[in-house]
Amino acid sequence: MLNKEKAVPLYNQLIQQLMDEIKNNMKAGDKLPSEREICQAYQVSRTTVRLALNELEELGYIYKHHGKGTFVSNLWQQMNDLSNEYSFTEHMKGLGKVPRTEVLEFSITYPNPVVAKGLQVNEEDEVYKLVRLRIADDLPMMYEISYIPCKIFKGLTLEMIQEKPLYNIFAQDYQKDIKYADEEFSASLVKEKEAKYLAVNVGDPCLRIERQTYCQDNYIIEFTLSVARSDQFVYRIRHARK
Structure with a gap:
């Protein structure tokens, strides 16, 4: 009932x-x-x-x-399990590549207006900022900045993130299963800071991905901004007509 x-x-x-x-x-x-x-x-x-x-x-x-x-x-x-569907690690393994992730930054901060809107929180609410470099076969593939609401994931630590995938932490440590995610894509050019990490030239083409991840309670639990190398990263979508 x-x-x-x-x-x-x-x-x-x-x-x-x-x-x-x-x-x-x-x-x-x-x-x-x-x-x-x-x-x-x-x-x-x-x-x-x-x-x-x-x-x-x-x-x-x-x-x-x-x-x-x-x-x-x-x-x-x-359908693939959503935690795998939106997992860089599993996606790369499926392509026969050896993935790894470098954590470049993990901190607590206050969201700017874009992040606050993306997470649907107030600008006075603290959020975790997680910056990661996604690598496959020793080649940088994606530069990723994720924001996570502190009030939902109290006590989240760098050690936890280094120990297991983020979505596993959500499900296993906080009982927040992924329900679905909304993503927006746009073609763009690589900026100076991104070029340094992705090992490409400033102004090279890239794919920008904005993702809002929802848990089973329909709360947004992650807002992520990613920059993917367009010469290495392919995103495939299947459309089905009802």
Whole structure:
């Protein structure tokens, strides 16, 4: 049953419970209860149910067949785990490269207006600033600056970051699983400081990536600005028409 006293919105709670039910007790092609039956079972409004079902459809857990109902999809099983999908390390391993990461800076600071907007925090809220150089086969590939809200990840240390991947820390140490991430891409030119780390010339073409990472509670838990060498880094996206 959903807890109406919790700060987590009811439709988020419903999404999680339906996901658990699909993963543990259902298989592809099984029919879900009707909206009315879900409303009765979880004692929520039809609006809440529809919001949850729409998001589950976007995540690949269900599909709707007009006039027949809503059914379990196996699309979510075919998708990579999000912590791997947005992991430089796993991406490079998948290309047969040997990845490593150099931490260039780890500090606590106050966000500028761009970062505050990206994290959806106030400029008075402290954030961790993590600067990393991503390397594959000893070749610099990506210069990356990540901002993480201190109030959600109290006690985060450099030693923790050096010990295991950041998203593993989120999930294992803080119980904040990655739900999804929004990314924006733009073609650009390498700046002087970036050129030094990426071993390219100032003014060389690059790919700039801005990412907002959301946890299961729909909070932004990471805002990252990355600069990738365009001569080495390829980002592939598959578009599916509904």
